[in-house]
Amino acid sequence: MDTVDAVIIGAGHNGLVAANILADAGWTVRVLEATGEPGGAVRSGEITAPGYLSDLFSAFYPLGYASPVMRELALERYGLSWTHAPSVFSHLLPDGRAATVHREIERTMASVEAFAAGDGERWRNAYRDWSKVSGRMLEAITRPFPPVRSGLGLVRRLGTGQTLRLARRLVLSARELGSELFAGEGARALLAGCALHTDLSPEEAGGGVYGWLLAMLGQEVGWPVPVGGAGRLTSALVGRLTARGGEIVYSAPVSRVLVARGRAMGVRTADGRDWRAGRAVIADVPAPSLFLNLVGERWLPPRMVEDLAHFRWDGATVKVDWALDGPIPWKNPEVAGSGTVHLGADLNGLTRYSAELATGEVPDHPFLLLGQMTTADPTRSPEGTESAWAYTHLPHRESWPADEIAAHVERMEGVIEDQAPGFRSRIVGRNVFSPEDLEEENPSLVGGALGGGTSAAFQQLFFRPVPGLGRADTPVDRLFLGSSSAHPGGGVHGAPGANAARAALARDRKLSGAAYRAAVAAAQRSIYR
Structure with missing residues (x-):
């Protein structure tokens, strides 16, 4: 088998982003994908009824749309186009009231003002605060850790005092942040519901930043979807890569990273073939799978192996289309025009729901994140119909009997029926993905975990995936972690893949590459000794 400059393990969006960046640098690139198609969790297909297109895993992409990484790839030149629902998202409370974010800020202000006098202006103020830092924040989030340049830019922009206040905001729980910013239940629920796109409860430190980020991005850019399905984003990445000479090999699951004298030399696939890499191997797979299964303990510091035993997955998921x-x-x-609807719980209900999951219980009243895809993109189903989905979390278990999943789907549909009588009568097709089904469809979704590991503060920044540098570099020279298990984590923004590609390029520089590796190795020795 011929040697290429880089072998990429996995054709998820992060792997494809890494491959594109290396191809832009003139490298020869080969992507090995375990399944029969690219995209990982960014795929679409007809799984419910003929003519109804579903996004199989992820759907709405505010981070993908706003990410500097994705924008630099100019995927619109390769067929990607975006569209929006009439409204961005709503939080529908159990009593039937709803708070809604619209791209027109005055309409959002009116929606939250209905819950508490003054919250409209408070929303405007919160958005002004976001607008001052959004560009630098997105740079900080999507660039390698530590974000020195963007961090210094934030300090210059805000001054020391405001920077410290921003830092404090970033560690608040969703409940605390909402109560500090707003007086009424509507705006607070909008933030908390967004925070529960992660596996964090409204009470956990650091959860508020996720709610603030997603809500304010919704106000700034909306929550757009690719016209024609999530798969169009993937096909644009694939088209861009192949136009630059990159290669994707399907049905080629990697069984081993080939290491010699502490350096990654390539990979071996399950059929016994060896695929050589002259300059780098980048892995778009979960961290435990890479280090414990593909690399093996022989090439890892014992302390790192111990740390991996404490790696925590994010919540298991059941998704219904x-x-x-x-x-x-x-x-x-009010919620009919929203692309996404959060329903099934108020703020206290979100806390109870999260507590049940934390104690291993199946919630009797699940909180749902629901997507109205035809409302957002009319190409998804015939005129006058709707292609919809909802997901909710479950505790992590080894397996889920079919009858337990079916009972929970009944609960999910009951939550919707309570707020939309007649919903069940409109169902003409249904597809259920249990946690095990999600992993079977995409091996990176271990146990139905969508985020590559928990979003909790103890597994972020230089704690992701384990205490270390917070970078793509690994203890094996020229092997880089480029999946959502790496900083900055889950979401379709391409940052882990881009960071891995940049690390590979830095390691390969003729004049400074050896010094780069020596510095990384020294830092790792001090951490893992």
Whole structure:
């Protein structure tokens, strides 16, 4: 087998981003994908009924749209186009009231003002605060750790005092942040519901920043979707890569990273073939899979192996897609135009729901994140119909009997039926992905975990995936972690893949590459000794 400059393990979006960046640098690139198609968790297909297109895993992409990494790839030149639902998202409370974010800030202000006098202006103020830092924040999030340049830019922009206040905000829980910013339940629920796109409860430190980020991005850029399905984003990445000479090999699961004298030399696939890499191996797979299964303990510091035993996954997921013969018949018409609807719990209900998951219980009243895909993109199903989905979390278990999953799907549909009587009567097709089904469809979604590991503060920054440098570099020379298990974590923004590609390029520089590796190795020795 011929040697290429870089072998990429996995054709998820992070792997494809890494491959594109290396191809831009003139490297020869080969991507090995375990399954029969690219995209990982960014894929679409007809799984409910003919003519109804579903996004199989992820769907709405505010981070993908706003990410500097993705924008630099100019995927619109390769067929990607974006569209928006009439409204960004709503949080529908159990009593039927709803708070809604619209791209027109005055409409958002009016929605939250209905819950508490003054919250409209407070929302405007919160958005002004976000606008001052959004560009630098996104740079800091999507660039290698530590974000020195963007961090210094934030300090210059805000001054020391405001920077410290921002830092404090970043470690607040969703409940605390909401209570500091707003008086009414509507705006607070918007933030908390967004925070529960992660596996964090409203009470956990650091959860507020996720709610603030997603809500304010919704106000700034919306929560857009690719026209024609999530798979169009993947096909744009693939088209861009192949136009630069990159190669993707499908049905080629990697079974081993080939290491000699502490350096990654390539990989071996399950069929026994060796694939040589002259300059780098980048892995778009979960960290435990890479280090414990593909590399092996022989090449790892014992302390790192111990740390990996404490790696924590994010929540298990059950996802249901529906083909509906008409729009969801919401009692509250305010949510009919929202691309995403959060429903099933108020703020206290979110805390109870999270507590049940934390104690291993299956929630009797699940909190749902629901997508109205035809509302966002009319190409997803026939005119006058709706392609919809919802997901909720479950505790992590070794296996889930079919009857338990079916019972939980009944609960999920009951939550929707309560707010939209007649919903069940409009179902003409249904697909259920249990946690085990999600992992079977995409081996990186271990146990139905969508985020590559918990979003909790103890597994972020230089703690991700284990205490270390917070960078893509690994103890094996020229092997780089480029999956959502790496900083900055889950979400379709391409940052882990881009960071891995940049690390590979830095390691390979003729004049400074050896010094780069020596510095990384010295730092790792001090951490893992």
